[in-house]
Amino acid sequence: MSTLDTTLHADAHEHHGPAKGMGRWLFTTNHKDIGSMYLWFSLLMFFVGGCMALMIRAELFQPGLQLIEPGFFNQMTTMHGLIMVFGAVMPAFVGLANWMVPMMIGAPDMALPRMNNWSFWILPFAFAMLISTLFMEGGAPNFGWTFYAPLSTTYAPPSVTYFIFAIHMMGISSIMGAINIIATILNMRAPGMTMMKLPLFCWTWLITALLLIAVMPVLAGVVTMMLMDIHFGTSFFDAGGGGDPVLFQHVFWFFGHPEVYIMILPAFGIISQIIPTFARKRLFGYASMVYATASIAVLSFLVWAHHMFTVGIPLAGELFFMYATMLIAVPTGVKVFNWVATMFRGSMTFETPMLFALAFVVLFTIGGFSGLMLAIAPVDFQYHDTYFVVAHFHYVLVPGAIFSIMAGVYYWLPKWTGHMLDERMGKLHFWLSFIGVNITFFPMHFIGLAGMPRRIPDYALQFADFNMVASIGAFLFGLSQLIFLWNVIACVRGGRKAEARAWEGAEGLEWEIPSPAPYHTFATPPQLPESLR
Amino acid sequence: MMGWKIIKTIGSGLGLTVYTATASAAWEVNLTPGVTDVSRSVFDLHMTIFWICVAIALVVFGVMFWSIFHHRKSRGAKAHHFHENTMVEVIWTIIPIIILVAMAVPATATLVQMYDTSEAELDVQITGYQWKWRYDYLDHELNFFSNLSTPREQISNEADKQEHYLLEVDRHLVLPVETKIRFLLTSNDVIHSWWVPALAVKKDAIPGFINEAWTVINEPGIYRGQCAELCGKDHGFMPVVIEAVSKDDFNQWLADTRVAEQAEAAAAERVWTLDELMQQGEQVYLRACAACHLPNGAGVPGAFPALKGSAVALGDVAAHIDIVLNGKSGTAMQAFRDQLSATELAAVITYERNAWGNSLGEAVSPAQIARLLTPSTGEAEQ
Numbered sequence: 001m002s003t004l005d006t007t008l009h010a011d012a013h014e015h016h017g018p019a020k021g022m023g024r025w026l027f028t029t030n031h032k033d034i035g036s037m038y039l040w041f042s043l044l045m046f047f048v049g050g051c052m053a054l055m056i057r058a059e060l061f062q063p064g065l066q067l068i069e070p071g072f073f074n075q076m077t078t079m080h081g082l083i084m085v086f087g088a089v090m091p092a093f094v095g096l097a098n099w100m101v102p103m104m105i106g107a108p109d110m111a112l113p114r115m116n117n118w119s120f121w122i123l124p125f126a127f128a129m130l131i132s133t134l135f136m137e138g139g140a141p142n143f144g145w146t147f148y149a150p151l152s153t154t155y156a157p158p159s160v161t162y163f164i165f166a167i168h169m170m171g172i173s174s175i176m177g178a179i180n181i182i183a184t185i186l187n188m189r190a191p192g193m194t195m196m197k198l199p200l201f202c203w204t205w206l207i208t209a210l211l212l213i214a215v216m217p218v219l220a221g222v223v224t225m226m227l228m229d230i231h232f233g234t235s236f237f238d239a240g241g242g243g244d245p246v247l248f249q250h251v252f253w254f255f256g257h258p259e260v261y262i263m264i265l266p267a268f269g270i271i272s273q274i275i276p277t278f279a280r281k282r283l284f285g286y287a288s289m290v291y292a293t294a295s296i297a298v299l300s301f302l303v304w305a306h307h308m309f310t311v312g313i314p315l316a317g318e319l320f321f322m323y324a325t326m327l328i329a330v331p332t333g334v335k336v337f338n339w340v341a342t343m344f345r346g347s348m349t350f351e352t353p354m355l356f357a358l359a360f361v362v363l364f365t366i367g368g369f370s371g372l373m374l375a376i377a378p379v380d381f382q383y384h385d386t387y388f389v390v391a392h393f394h395y396v397l398v399p400g401a402i403f404s405i406m407a408g409v410y411y412w413l414p415k416w417t418g419h420m421l422d423e424r425m426g427k428l429h430f431w432l433s434f435i436g437v438n439i440t441f442f443p444m445h446f447i448g449l450a451g452m453p454r455r456i457p458d459y460a461l462q463f464a465d466f467n468m469v470a471s472i473g474a475f476l477f478g479l480s481q482l483i484f485l486w487n488v489i490a491c492v493r494g495g496r497k498a499e500a501r502a503w504e505g506a507e508g509l510e511w512e513i514p515s516p517a518p519y520h521t522f523a524t525p526p527q528l529p530e531s532l533r
Numbered sequence: 534m535m536g537w538k539i540i541k542t543i544g545s546g547l548g549l550t551v552y553t554a555t556a557s558a559a560w561e562v563n564l565t566p567g568v569t570d571v572s573r574s575v576f577d578l579h580m581t582i583f584w585i586c587v588a589i590a591l592v593v594f595g596v597m598f599w600s601i602f603h604h605r606k607s608r609g610a611k612a613h614h615f616h617e618n619t620m621v622e623v624i625w626t627i628i629p630i631i632i633l634v635a636m637a638v639p640a641t642a643t644l645v646q647m648y649d650t651s652e653a654e655l656d657v658q659i660t661g662y663q664w665k666w667r668y669d670y671l672d673h674e675l676n677f678f679s680n681l682s683t684p685r686e687q688i689s690n691e692a693d694k695q696e697h698y699l700l701e702v703d704r705h706l707v708l709p710v711e712t713k714i715r716f717l718l719t720s721n722d723v724i725h726s727w728w729v730p731a732l733a734v735k736k737d738a739i740p741g742f743i744n745e746a747w748t749v750i751n752e753p754g755i756y757r758g759q760c761a762e763l764c765g766k767d768h769g770f771m772p773v774v775i776e777a778v779s780k781d782d783f784n785q786w787l788a789d790t791r792v793a794e795q796a797e798a799a800a801a802e803r804v805w806t807l808d809e810l811m812q813q814g815e816q817v818y819l820r821a822c823a824a825c826h827l828p829n830g831a832g833v834p835g836a837f838p839a840l841k842g843s844a845v846a847l848g849d850v851a852a853h854i855d856i857v858l859n860g861k862s863g864t865a866m867q868a869f870r871d872q873l874s875a876t877e878l879a880a881v882i883t884y885e886r887n888a889w890g891n892s893l894g895e896a897v898s899p900a901q902i903a904r905l906l907t908p909s910t911g912e913a914e915q
Contacts, residue, residue, distance in 0.1 A: 280612040311744075379579045381734070
């Protein structure tokens with residue numbers, strides 16, 4: 001009997017290793033494979049969107065039109081935004097969730113593995129279609145990533161229809177990804193892992209996934225209304241037919257504001273995993289972190305019109321959205337205080353993931369401060385649509401979301417590859433990125449306050465100096481990302497052998513399994529480690 | 534060759550740095566306090582909130598860096614085991630709320646003030662067009678368009694850039710000081726946003742809707758701003774220039790402008806030669822048409838049609854006049870009947886039919902256009 005058992009076992013193992021060749025990636029239902037594909041895809045998009053950003057910064061290096069025409073400049077700003085938001089940041093978080101959520105909660109895989117495969121494979125097609133618009137007559141979408149009507153309807157290039165279809169596909173992919181994450185976290189936790197023992201990365205992703213399911217259909221709705229206006233004679237956004245261009249903005253930002261939290265809540269989760277590890281101290285205020293995340297999510301549905309203070313909403317509306325927006329500072333503040341309190345009286349070391357996490361706390365908080373300033377409606381009239389806004393959202397997205405993704409990648413790379421990272425190269429990448437990001441985006445506060453509107457290809461002479469500084473910083477930041485690519489590839493190919501618990505202070509189920517994590521983990525539910533019991 | 538061009542570009546860039554560093558506005562880092570009571574309260578609010586943020590940052594980052602310095606493993610720090618404290622957590626929830634309420638009170642007061650558009654002494658309607666502004670003095674039956682006046686050569690780096698590069702227009706919006714002025718904003722095509730930092734007025738101009746804003750300018754002077762909402766290709770090239778003058782000067786300017794308009798109307802009645810029309814037509818074309826159809830009439834495929842060799846510019850003259858006067862709905866082609874005078878319209882249509890190898894040799898006379906423009910006699914007959 002026992003011989004039979006072992007043969008069956010060995011047999012089963014043989015069948016469940018990774019398939020060979022392209023088939024492995026096309027047909028895989030393995031959360032680790034799909035996670036890797038998401039991450040590589042997002043890195044590719046990060047470089048594509050980054051090249052567009054560098055084209056923008058090259059044109060803005062000095063006043064006058066040198067390299068690109070204004071029409072193409074607008075295509076670049078639009079595509080840069082769309083690709084970074086939907087192609088780089090969101091898929092990177094989904095990739096991290098795919099890799100880490102099952103390992104953190106002790107599940108063998110995602111709850112819906114075939115849908116998982118599909119939700120990834122939609123993305124390359126969606127982005128191929130979006131990027132192909134660059135080669136169409138009339139050019140790519142040129143109306144900004146916020147695509148306000150009627151610039152994006154009546155006055156749009158013909159390629160707008162392809163843009164709409166690409167957005168629909170990205171939305172379907174995101175919704176499926178979100179359903180999968182919710183189903184996994186709610187149903188597949190190891191015995192004894194109650195909701196209030198869930199690692200914070202899972203908590204923040206659970207809440208993010210709920211936001212995604214709530215708002216991606218709204219985005220699909222707004223682009224469908226555009227499609228109707230363009231091709232089927234409706235007038236949702238055309239005042240000439242009884243519609244209202246401002247309606248577009250209300251619907252868009254009802255999606256758009258939760259969307260910006262979709263891009264930051266998983267970052268909070270990653271940082272909340274990393275700081276306790278390298279401070280060698282439990283996260284301060286776990287429960288308040290969870291409640292703060294949930295209240296940020298709820299508030300995100302009540303503040304959309306703070307993007308629209310200048311469209312002429314009534315005074316009462318203006319006041320409501322100002323107060324609600326200011327309130328968001330409270331739970332966000334709680335998070336920052338908790339991270340600082342976690343470091344306080346810890347025993348800190350400063351490996352690359354921790355450096356990125358610390359930079360995240362400082363620079364994201366700076367982005368939070370400028371956000372608070374933007375919330376003050378009467379002053380927002382001066383800031384709105386200037387480089388001050390550009391500085392603000394790049395501070396929360398680049399050293400915010402993107403630094404958190406890099407921190408997460410560096411933190412979990414040993415678990416994925418079985419190799420430790422070359423710390424020297426990691427630190428070099430960190431310092432060049434840190435300096436580059438600040439040289440790029442800090443001067444944008446100044447040129448914005450001095451009066452430079454965003455999305456312009458040429459500018460008055462008083463903005464020349466800081467623009468030049470920002471462009472130099474942008475190239476420094478952009479080029480130093482090649483080190484990141486080098487680091488990741490080097491770590492995949494070799495390096496010092498990583499232990500199961502790759503970092504001394506790391507706690508959680510994912511650090512109980514060997515590094516690299518076997519192709520299949522937790523075929524049977526694990527016992528929770530001491531720290532989680 | 535390419536390398537030399539790059540070196541020259543960088544060199545001129547550095548030269549420019551030296552040039553602007555001597556100008557007073559260089560390295561500007563803060564908001565302007567402006568020249569109205571509202572803009573001053575906005576500036577004060579901005580500074581108050583800024584300093585509050587700085588203070589919070591000092592405390593939070595102070596504790597953080599203190600911990601980073603002292604509680605590091607390399608200094609032998611042992612991790613403590615506390616991980617929650619309800620009292621502390623309640624305190625750092627309450628304190629931010631108190632700070633926020635303290636910020637909200639003056640912000641609300643300023644906002645209420647900004648929304649009070651009552652009792653205006655002068656109404657100016659502002660209409661955004663791709664890519665220019667139209668100003669309509671509603672009480673004085675006077676209106677005109679205000680176009681960017683920076684020469685193309687400066688934008689394409691073929692000439693030195695002047696002090697007000699991209700912030701200069703052919704006709705200023707002249708306004709009296711110490712007068713409550715109400716702005717009524719709307720748009721002819723896409724959404725624009727009219728912004729003058731010195732007045733702290735920024736309001737979107739939305740097609741089909743009218744927004745209100747107001748100001749009382751305290752000091753005479755020239756105040757510059759720009760369109761703030763992405764409105765298409767030349768969004769960066771539609772500045773706002775206000776000339777604030779004393780009330781007497783304002784009345785004098787109104788009178789002078791009327792006289793000039795009558796002279797312009799009279800000019801349409803005389804006979805113009807083809808050469809004269811071509812000459813003026815080129816100037817008008819470059820100002821009003823070249824942004825889309827390009828200076829050489831080639832257009833942008835897929836976005837803006839070519840005029841060179843086009844069916845419209847070489848076809849029936851009545852149809853050509855119609856599309857220039859009335860625009861083409863559903864496209865970026867605007868109606869120019871209110872934007873240009875009869876003479877300018879005749880000149881530009883003549884130019885389009887005789888330039889870049891289009892050579893019909895016929896002139897459209899200003900008088901002919903003037904008849905089409907006279908208040909809707911044609912429509913009344915129908």
